[in-house]
Amino acid sequence: MDDYTDEIKFVVVVWQLCLKCYIVFYIQMLASASDPHLGGRDIDLMLAEHFSINFHSRYRIDPRSNPRAFLRLTAEVEKLKKQMSANSTTLPMNIECFMDDKDVHGDMRRYGNVQFVNYVFHLTGQLIGKVQLHTHIHVSLYGK
Numbered sequence: 001m002d003d004y005t006d007e008i009k010f011v012v013v014v015w016q017l018c019l020k021c022y023i024v025f026y027i028q029m030l031a032s033a034s035d036p037h038l039g040g041r042d043i044d045l046m047l048a049e050h051f052s053i054n055f056h057s058r059y060r061i062d063p064r065s066n067p068r069a070f071l072r073l074t075a076e077v078e079k080l081k082k083q084m085s086a087n088s089t090t091l092p093m094n095i096e097c098f099m100d101d102k103d104v105h106g107d108m109r110r111y112g113n114v115q116f117v118n119y120v121f122h123l124t125g126q127l128i129g130k131v132q133l134h135t136h137i138h139v140s141l142y143g144k
Helices: 040-059 067-086 114-135
Strands: 008-013 016-023 026-034 091-099 102-108
Touching (some): 067 091
Antiparallel strands (some): 016 026
16 A cells, blocks of 8 residues: 555544545555444434523423323424424424413524534544544645
């Protein structure tokens, strides 16, 4: 592999981090790292936890104590997350007859809650660090 001068190194991130070396008709896996707590479902659970705390303080109900209510909340949060990927405005979330025949309301902006995104970036940075340890190659983010 040292004979080739036109090698390109880059990082592929799809909930699993892999550093591959691509050469014309030649692919070699240099290292890989994965995290079972990095994915769309975990982001949904973080958002559901956020709304659970919000509903507990506003409506005096705890969705975490009722499995059916928490399942409904995670389904609504998943829908909200999909809408947030397309819209940057404040999006409402309404659930009728949620618990104890109470209707609940919440809203969220795409850019309003940065702590969820920071958590995902933190986990991704840890994966990049693991790959760097195995390959001794410096991986720069965003071309820096």
